[in-house]
Amino acid sequence: MNLRHFSVLLLVVVVLIPWAGLGKYPLHLMVMAALWGYIYTSWAIMGRLGMVSFGHGAFLGVGAYSVVLCWNLWGLSPWIGALIGVVATVVLAVIIGYPCFRFKIVGHYFALVTLALSEVVRLVIVALREQTGGSLGITPKSALGGGESYSLMALQFDSKLVWFYIMLAFWLMALWVWHQVDRSMTRLALQAISDEEDAAASVGIPVNRSKLQVTVLSAVMTCIGGVLYAQYQLYISPETVSGISISLQMVFGAIAGGMFILLGPTFGAVFLLILSEGLRILVGNDIHGVDQLIYGLLLVLFIIFMPEGILGGLLKRLKAQPAQSGQQSLAQRS
Amino acid sequence: MDSIFDIFLLEAVLNGVLLGGLLALLSLGLNLIFGVIDVVWICYAELVMIGMYGIWWLHTQQGLPLPLAMVISISMVAACGVLLHQYVVSPVLSAEPINQLLVTGGVLFFLQAFATVLFGVEFRNVGFRMPSLNLGDMSFSGARLVAFGVAVAAIGGMWWFLRNTYLGTAIRAISQDRGVMPLMGVNARQIYTLTSALGGGFAGLAACLLVLQYDVHPAIGLTFGPLTFLICVLGGLGNLIGGLVAAFVFAQFISVGGFFLQLEWGYVIAFVFFIAVMFWKPEGLLSKRR
Amino acid sequence: MLELRSVNAGYGSFQALFDVSLEVKAGEAVAVIGPNGAGKTTLLRAMTRLIDLRSGQLSMESKDFTQAPAHEVVSLGIAHVPEGRRLFPRLTVEDNLRMGAFLPGARAEFSSRLEKVYSLFPRMAERRYQLAGTMSGGEQQMCAIGRALMSGPRLLLLDEPSAGLAPVVVQSIFDLVRQLRTEGYTVLIVEQNIQQVLQVVDRAYLLETGRIRSSGDAKALLGSEAIRRAYLGLV
Numbered sequence: 001m002n003l004r005h006f007s008v009l010l011l012v013v014v015v016l017i018p019w020a021g022l023g024k025y026p027l028h029l030m031v032m033a034a035l036w037g038y039i040y041t042s043w044a045i046m047g048r049l050g051m052v053s054f055g056h057g058a059f060l061g062v063g064a065y066s067v068v069l070c071w072n073l074w075g076l077s078p079w080i081g082a083l084i085g086v087v088a089t090v091v092l093a094v095i096i097g098y099p100c101f102r103f104k105i106v107g108h109y110f111a112l113v114t115l116a117l118s119e120v121v122r123l124v125i126v127a128l129r130e131q132t133g134g135s136l137g138i139t140p141k142s143a144l145g146g147g148e149s150y151s152l153m154a155l156q157f158d159s160k161l162v163w164f165y166i167m168l169a170f171w172l173m174a175l176w177v178w179h180q181v182d183r184s185m186t187r188l189a190l191q192a193i194s195d196e197e198d199a200a201a202s203v204g205i206p207v208n209r210s211k212l213q214v215t216v217l218s219a220v221m222t223c224i225g226g227v228l229y230a231q232y233q234l235y236i237s238p239e240t241v242s243g244i245s246i247s248l249q250m251v252f253g254a255i256a257g258g259m260f261i262l263l264g265p266t267f268g269a270v271f272l273l274i275l276s277e278g279l280r281i282l283v284g285n286d287i288h289g290v291d292q293l294i295y296g297l298l299l300v301l302f303i304i305f306m307p308e309g310i311l312g313g314l315l316k317r318l319k320a321q322p323a324q325s326g327q328q329s330l331a332q333r334s
Numbered sequence: 335m336d337s338i339f340d341i342f343l344l345e346a347v348l349n350g351v352l353l354g355g356l357l358a359l360l361s362l363g364l365n366l367i368f369g370v371i372d373v374v375w376i377c378y379a380e381l382v383m384i385g386m387y388g389i390w391w392l393h394t395q396q397g398l399p400l401p402l403a404m405v406i407s408i409s410m411v412a413a414c415g416v417l418l419h420q421y422v423v424s425p426v427l428s429a430e431p432i433n434q435l436l437v438t439g440g441v442l443f444f445l446q447a448f449a450t451v452l453f454g455v456e457f458r459n460v461g462f463r464m465p466s467l468n469l470g471d472m473s474f475s476g477a478r479l480v481a482f483g484v485a486v487a488a489i490g491g492m493w494w495f496l497r498n499t500y501l502g503t504a505i506r507a508i509s510q511d512r513g514v515m516p517l518m519g520v521n522a523r524q525i526y527t528l529t530s531a532l533g534g535g536f537a538g539l540a541a542c543l544l545v546l547q548y549d550v551h552p553a554i555g556l557t558f559g560p561l562t563f564l565i566c567v568l569g570g571l572g573n574l575i576g577g578l579v580a581a582f583v584f585a586q587f588i589s590v591g592g593f594f595l596q597l598e599w600g601y602v603i604a605f606v607f608f609i610a611v612m613f614w615k616p617e618g619l620l621s622k623r624r
Numbered sequence: 625m626l627e628l629r630s631v632n633a634g635y636g637s638f639q640a641l642f643d644v645s646l647e648v649k650a651g652e653a654v655a656v657i658g659p660n661g662a663g664k665t666t667l668l669r670a671m672t673r674l675i676d677l678r679s680g681q682l683s684m685e686s687k688d689f690t691q692a693p694a695h696e697v698v699s700l701g702i703a704h705v706p707e708g709r710r711l712f713p714r715l716t717v718e719d720n721l722r723m724g725a726f727l728p729g730a731r732a733e734f735s736s737r738l739e740k741v742y743s744l745f746p747r748m749a750e751r752r753y754q755l756a757g758t759m760s761g762g763e764q765q766m767c768a769i770g771r772a773l774m775s776g777p778r779l780l781l782l783d784e785p786s787a788g789l790a791p792v793v794v795q796s797i798f799d800l801v802r803q804l805r806t807e808g809y810t811v812l813i814v815e816q817n818i819q820q821v822l823q824v825v826d827r828a829y830l831l832e833t834g835r836i837r838s839s840g841d842a843k844a845l846l847g848s849e850a851i852r853r854a855y856l857g858l859v
Binding site: 296 | 612
């Protein structure tokens with residue numbers, strides 16, 4: 001049985017597992033795994049091509065707050081709210097992306113500019129506290145008053161099972177998008193660009209346009225992730241969906257799993273979830289923050305010793321066995 | 335009645351100047367590290383936070399007099415800076431810059447969690463009260479004035495050190511040509527260690543000044559961290575003077591913006607200003623590098 | 625004074641020096657000549673411990689320093705003026721010279737040595753507060769040599785001091801070398817400019833593709849058939 005068959009089998013198992021009678025909480029974990037897998041993958045679509053953004057919290061936050069505010073303040077269905085969020089995200093992504101790419105703002109500077117963006121979004125959310133509830137957060141008004149278990153119009157579902165399949169669907173879509181970006185000319189172009197921009201431009205590759213396309217794509221996908229998050233969790237706050245914290249978390253999640261590999265970010269999401277849950281079980285709920293402690297420590301160790309991430313490191317070792325060359329390059333890197 | 339001269343606007347401007355001094359001090363440490371070692375310590379604000387907790391703990395929990403607590407804390411954070419460089423940054427110095435950002439980002443999470451585990455999420459206050467200075471209708475917090483004075487003195491001291499001592503000159507030199515340093519008998523690694531200690535020391539000093547005015551809690555770094563990065567980038571990363579200018583400019587936006595609108599809008603305006611400047615002059619307002 | 629014995633060195637998997645032995649006696653001026661890519665700069669870098677040796681020995685005044693860290697070499701009395709001058713461009717001339725006196729022993733002598741350097745190079749005195757990067761190539765070379773002198777060395781290593789300079793300036797550089805000799809400095813010069821350097825030194829080594837091909841009296845080499853044909857284009 002080759003890798004292909006194995007993956008399909010694994011997928012089938014994942015799809016069917018909830019029917020095996022999982023409790024509410026484990027199911028919740030699976031929903032979260034799929035959701036964050038989706039979000040981290042969305043980030044990495046852009047991140048792996050040399051555009052490391054520290055500001056995806058901006059897009060997540062815009063998505064989350066658009067749907068909740070439109071619903072709570074004006075009774076607009078989250079379908080419309082999401083559309084508004086997407087439009088706003090596209091505008092933001094272009095406003096930041098176009099000048100950045102045009103003026104060759106890269107590396108450190110790009111990371112810090114995008115960080116500024118996510119902080120702007122967070123601060124605006126907090127400043128508009130009349131409407132958004134400020135730092136206290138906000139909850140979408142329930143549309144499931146009369147004993148209904150779901151409302152399609154309000155995008156609210158009681159059943160975690162339903163949410164699981166929704167998240168799973170989006171996650172699969174993200175993988176498909178990744179694959180499509182890879183296959184298209186854009187991918188080769190972007191690889192060339194991230195390696196040697198001027199050379200790429202001289203061969204006629206539309207550098208800025210390609211970069212912008214991928215940026216907008218990544219941003220919109222993240223925005224939708226915010227929509228899903230808001231509608232599922234039914235509580236959002238500026239710090240959890242926007243700002244530097246969540247932005248860094250996205251970067252780390254993707255990198256911990258391995259941002260150059262298709263399933264890397266997903267792996268990172270699962271890993272982080274297992275880590276925080278495992279620590280919660282071990283240490284108990286009394287001591288806040290121990291999971292973050294280990295998390296931070298692991299991140300540091302990863303970047304130093306395994307910059308390709310867990311999955312990346314594993315794959316590298318598997319491939320390296322015949323020639324020992326993988327080991328050598330790993331050693332040379334550090 | 336509606337004269338152009340509004341005393342409270344003046345107060346906001348002057349408070350902005352006072353704030354600028356503090357932000358300038360913060361930017362100095364960060365710029366020093368970047369200018370010399372070429373790394374951004376994303377966890378810089380968290381180092382300040384640790385310093386603030388150190389002071390709080392030593393003074394309120396251990397009963398040490400405040401000045402002593404401060405001195406010990408500054409030394410502790412300086413030592414943290416050295417450890418950070420030695421064990422976290424050095425291993426990735428030859429890797430891509432983004433790895434350096436990320437590795438210090440990991441330390442950011444670590445320090446926040448560390449503080450949470452040790453001290454919990456409650457806001458802690460050192461309990462130090464200073465009288466305000468009243469000029470007419472304007473009122474200025476004593477703590478703010480002291481912070482400004484100390485910040486200016488520290489910046490001046492650093493200036494003198496960089497210009498007039500051998501070590502200071504070596505620090506300026508190493509960022510221009512590292513490879514040639516051994517030819518003059520300079521151990522580059524020692525200079526890096528010294529610089530990290532200075533960077534940490536400045537964070538510790540900033541902690542002393544902040545703890546007089548604000549409560550400390552584990553997430554406090556998020557309130558002025560991003561701000562500090564942006565100030566440095568605005569002035570040109572690594573450019574000490576640029577950072578100072580940018581600090582005062584930013585502080586004005588925050589203070590005056592906050593005067594006309596709510597406090598957060600002042601920050602929003604400052605950040606939007608930053609993004610705008612990035613597109614006008616990506617290397618920073620006064621940048622001399624890259 | 626300076627002795628290299630069977631030095632093998634290189635970069636990574638690439639070996640640049642093969643079994644190189646040479647010596648410089650006190651008071652001498654010695655040149656290492658050879659074509660581009662011969663390994664001349666590598667030789668100097670190996671000498672001042674900027675790169676590690678694969679094998680061989682380095683000793684200065686009978687003291688072995690093969691394993692010494694790079695930043696200790698100058699305290700042995702060896703000052704290296706690197707290829708391309710390598711001044712600190714955004715420091716003033718005086719700050720560059722100050723860096724030359726970084727060693728604790730040199731700091732004590734800073735003022736007197738500074739005066740000495742300024743009297744040797746009056747143009748530097750004029751430009752003492754000018755940013756080093758804004759000076760001309762010849763002036764930078766003077767400043768670089770001055771910086772090396774600030775450490776109070778006994779042996780001066782010059783790596784291609786005439787490279788990239790106008791002919792008139794080149795002449796003044798070699799005149800300077802003569803003057804340094806009368807001041808009592810021992811000098812080792814690495815140069816591509818064979819014609820001029822051989823008139824200034826006592827002895828020379830010919831380095832080709834990492835090996836010492838020949839050595840001897842400078843005048844003799846200048847007259848030798850091999851050199852004349854290969855490097856001076858004379859038949």
